[in-house]
Amino acid sequence: MTDPQPPENHPFAEFFRETPSNTSRRDAGRVEEPRRPRRDRRPKRRRSVRTIITIVVALVLVGGLVAAGSAVFLSYQPQIEKFVAGSDNAEDYTGTGTDEKVSFVINDGDVGEMIGDNLEKEGVVKTSAAFYNLLLSQPDIVFQPGTYTLSKEMSAQAALTALEDPANHVTANVVIPEGTVAADVLTTLSTDTGVPLADLQAEAANYTQFGIDxxxxxxxxxxxxxxxxxxxxxxxxxxxxxxxxxxxxxxDAAGVAVADREKVLTLASVVQKEARLEPDFYKVARVFTNRIADDMPLQSDATVAYGTGEKRVDTTDAERNDESNKYNTYVYTGLPVGPISNPGDTAIDAAVHPADGPWVYFVTVNLDTGETVFSTTLDEHNRAVEQYQAWSAANPGAGG
Known part of the structure; x- marks a missing residue:
């Protein structure tokens, strides 16, 4: 389906505009230094007292360097021992470990040696050297940051295999369906992640921190x-x-300018609630844009219901006449004051690229199949409403 563009004089045209290590090697050869000119031989002299003192001082300094060297050795002794242990004889467990589980974290930036140290510290592998030695033989291993479920006392190979298995990567999977309202999104997030609902509600209330206008x-x-x-x-x-x-x-993928985000999301959220079949999303979007262009109220029960705070689609006459409900599109023309749900990609695309057509009415005539009739005149619409009423009478309780 091609994307229709509204005419230049279309009152809603502005809303729908489209925004387009080398390691160098040392020379293996030895370069011979030029010979120094031979000095004239001088007669040997007896060493003076001053010379002897100089030699003694030098010996003392050398002794100090030896002592300092010993201190340096002791400070690096653990690393040296680790290097020596990093041989084929490094101590290692056998098998896939015990029944005791460990939540092991790989942080962003951790390298193999650090991971080996942490595995040993957590009791997963017997020695970091055994794990690191294994990595040296498999240099193409790439670790993904995250939390993993491992066992105590695993062999280095078993631990490495477990870290490479996505099944051991612990994540909280959260599924948010299209059209879910924000209050329900926060509840689902809290349930599935364990984050307190009050914390989520507090952060959501400060919504401008996320870049929302x-x-x-x-x-x-x-x-x-x-x-x-x-x-x-x-x-x-x-x-x-x-x-x-x-x-x-x-x-951004739909080409929506930053200044138009709120308007597009508002229209898309209503389309998401009102349309049933994907092709109808684009027709429903056209009905609403045509109504806005003709200064007709949207008359969407979904917006009225959202403003009441009730989780239902049907509304009463009193609710449709309630002027205190700023989401009441029977009373107020144009888009509601904000989105009424969280729309998906199709609804957003439909809001930006509505189908080409003259419709200003629509009604779903079969709630089981989602069949919807789009009309241009009120007479056509009334006949479609009668079609729905006949289906509803023949299928009591269906479509709920």
């Missing part, structure tokens, strides 16, 4: 729906920042 009413719309893998002990702020960054990624 202060004109937005809240963080709604910026917590992108996707499947995430979070490392243990990730902070509440970092969890939310990851999700907001993913939203920016989607907006």
């Amino acid at each position: 202060a004109s937005a009413p809240n963080i709604e719309g910026y917590l992108f729906p996707a499947t995430y893998s979070f490392e243990p002990n990730t902070s509440a702020k970092d969890l939310l920042q990851t999700m907001v960054n993913r939203t920016y990624q989607s907006l």
